[in-house]
Amino acid sequence: MSDVRISGYGDDLTINGVRIGDLGPAEHEAIELEKGGQNYAPLEDVVVSHVQDSSTLICRKPDPDGVRAYIEEELLDGLCCYSAVNQGQLNKTIVDAVIAHLQDEKIPTVPRSIRHKYMAAFLMAATAITKMDKVVPKVAGVEAPELMAKLSRRWGYRVKGIPANEAVIVVAAENFHGRSLFAVSASTDPAAKDDFGPFLAGIEVVPFNDADALEALFKEKGDKIASYIVEPIQGEAGVILPSSDYLPRVAELCKQYNVLFCVDEVQTGFARTGAPFAHMLYNVHPDLMACGKAAGGGIMPVSFVAGRRDVIDLLTPGSEGSTFGGFPLASVAAVFSIKAMVDDNLAENAKAMGDRLLAHFESIRSEFPDKIKAGRGAGLLTAFEMFDKPGLDGHKVSLKLLENGIYAKETHKTTVRLAPALTITAEGIDHIGESIRKVIRDL
Numbered sequence: 001m002s003d004v005r006i007s008g009y010g011d012d013l014t015i016n017g018v019r020i021g022d023l024g025p026a027e028h029e030a031i032e033l034e035k036g037g038q039n040y041a042p043l044e045d046v047v048v049s050h051v052q053d054s055s056t057l058i059c060r061k062p063d064p065d066g067v068r069a070y071i072e073e074e075l076l077d078g079l080c081c082y083s084a085v086n087q088g089q090l091n092k093t094i095v096d097a098v099i100a101h102l103q104d105e106k107i108p109t110v111p112r113s114i115r116h117k118y119m120a121a122f123l124m125a126a127t128a129i130t131k132m133d134k135v136v137p138k139v140a141g142v143e144a145p146e147l148m149a150k151l152s153r154r155w156g157y158r159v160k161g162i163p164a165n166e167a168v169i170v171v172a173a174e175n176f177h178g179r180s181l182f183a184v185s186a187s188t189d190p191a192a193k194d195d196f197g198p199f200l201a202g203i204e205v206v207p208f209n210d211a212d213a214l215e216a217l218f219k220e221k222g223d224k225i226a227s228y229i230v231e232p233i234q235g236e237a238g239v240i241l242p243s244s245d246y247l248p249r250v251a252e253l254c255k256q257y258n259v260l261f262c263v264d265e266v267q268t269g270f271a272r273t274g275a276p277f278a279h280m281l282y283n284v285h286p287d288l289m290a291c292g293k294a295a296g297g298g299i300m301p302v303s304f305v306a307g308r309r310d311v312i313d314l315l316t317p318g319s320e321g322s323t324f325g326g327f328p329l330a331s332v333a334a335v336f337s338i339k340a341m342v343d344d345n346l347a348e349n350a351k352a353m354g355d356r357l358l359a360h361f362e363s364i365r366s367e368f369p370d371k372i373k374a375g376r377g378a379g380l381l382t383a384f385e386m387f388d389k390p391g392l393d394g395h396k397v398s399l400k401l402l403e404n405g406i407y408a409k410e411t412h413k414t415t416v417r418l419a420p421a422l423t424i425t426a427e428g429i430d431h432i433g434e435s436i437r438k439v440i441r442d443l
């Protein structure tokens with residue numbers, strides 16, 4: 001006799017007599033508080049039920065009349081799972097491919113120790129779109145910068161000649177590379193580190209967008225520095241764009257001091273910023289690049305490191321691996337995520353719609369110059385920042401936007417990030433813009 005009874009599907013899914021479709025937002029919250037780890041603080045009083053179209057979530061909210069368990073409302077997805085769903089929710093190209101793969105092709109899972117026919121397809125598509133020599137598949141986004149760090153160290157010892165165990169990896173302040181021990185060791189956010197030490201040795205931090213500081217560090221410790229790992233645009237830090245000459249100078253300095261130039265494009269990649277990958281906006285070519293999120297189109301977790309042949313060739317059988325990295329289903333999802341990005345001209349649409357959204361931010365800023373400090377972004381990775389004054393609170397704005405049918409989330413106390421699907425229409429952008437204007441007016 002088992003302790004768990006599971007039946008039904010969708011709203012009829014019933015676990016030990018509790019039918020999911022009967023739960024209101026408060027009950028979902030209570031179960032999550034009681035049975036889940038509290039490593040997130042989801043927006044209050046809203047539960048996503050399903051997706052209506054590429055940009056619209058159907059969500060459940062408390063019934064104001066208190067009669068039903070909940071009411072359902074449309075919500076424009078202004079966040080796209082932190083840029084994991086660039087191709088739009090349930091993108092038909094990707095979904096059709098995944099369903100056909102499962103139903104007709106019937107090869108979801110084999111390990112890397114035996115070849116499968118979709119790996120070649122994945123490698124050809126991923127090297128072509130990234131303009132890199134080689135690719136190594138992984139699963140979660142965080143695994144890609146993690147692998148860049150390992151590759152950097154190995155290259156540092158075997159090629160650059162750094163003495164054993166003395167390699168240094170340089171990172172930028174306010175970075176976000178995920179939650180692994182490398183990522184939190186590299187983090188400058190106390191909340192990400194508190195009581196998770198001891199941290200990895202051999203990490204140095206420089207301010208973002210300060211090439212002089214990087215040069216000074218390279219001058220001082222260049223012999224031991226294996227790589228500089230940097231986000232081309234810092235997403236989690238609040239959509240912080242570097243000055244136009246920063247990445248070209250970084251690339252130049254890395255060349256001069258024989259340091260690998262590694263970009264973390266987990267959030268900025270796959271057309272999000274109006275170019276296939278954000279570093280391309282700055283006409284630089286990194287040695288290694290980490291990708292994730294939209295690499296699987298929001299359908300499958302897919303990540304990878306793409307890079308120079310001689311660096312990736314430092315990996316040997318047994319030195320690295322991942323059970324699900326590049327398994328057949330993920331390979332297919334990745335290939336068709338790339339196809340959707342190319343066929344649907346997502347980079348071009350991101351640029352056009354991003355410019356339109358930035359124009360809204362600018363118009364709102366000029367209407368409320370005492371409230372809005374700045375709007376910024378590249379393509380559809382955008383944010384607006386409020387002044388740090390009483391009443392101007394990012395979380396409050398997120399909740400008010402929710403009331404107006406927009407899902408967005410603050411990144412910092414005063415900054416709200418907007419990163420909708422790259423398939424969004426001009427009407428969708430105008431809806432976001434006018435909703436923000438209304439919320440800011442009422443603050």
Ligand SMILES: Cc1ncc(COP(=O)(O)O)c(C=O)c1O
Pocket residue numbers: 082140141142143145176177178179231235236264265266267268292293
């Ligand atoms: C730049 C960057 N790197 C790495 C990650 C980690 O990705 P994941 O949460 O999928 O592990 C993120 C996630 O937001 C990110 O923005």
